Amino acid sequence: MRGITITYTFDGDEADWEATTSAFIAAIDADPDAAGKFTYQVAVADDGKSRFHWGRWDNAETLAHVQSQPYFKAFAAKVREYADGTPNAIGHDVKAKTVGW
Numbered sequence: 001m002r003g004i005t006i007t008y009t010f011d012g013d014e015a016d017w018e019a020t021t022s023a024f025i026a027a028i029d030a031d032p033d034a035a036g037k038f039t040y041q042v043a044v045a046d047d048g049k050s051r052f053h054w055g056r057w058d059n060a061e062t063l064a065h066v067q068s069q070p071y072f073k074a075f076a077a078k079v080r081e082y083a084d085g086t087p088n089a090i091g092h093d094v095k096a097k098t099v100g101w
Contacts, residue, residue, distance in 0.1 A: 008083035027071035
């Protein structure tokens with residue numbers, strides 16, 4: 001399983017950020033070719049500004065599918081806007097995890 005961690009600082013309209021991230025996650029869950037194969041989680045740090053996104057997917061085909069969708073392209077553009085440029089991102093291989101993660 002592959003994953004990505006994305007980080008950036010955001011100090012803007014919280015309602016807009018929450019609506020955007022919720023819409024992206026709902027689009028993944030509604031996409032029969034992504035649901036259960038591509039998972040996404042977002043978090044706000046205790047400082048209220050640092051943002052974390054974690055994505056995981058089962059294979060390259062699933063990632064390519066998600067990246068080709070209009071919902072992904074719109075979300076990626078909004079994340080760049082929230083980050084005031086390109087956010088920090090690092091890919092990784094998931095080696096071990098607890099049940100439910």
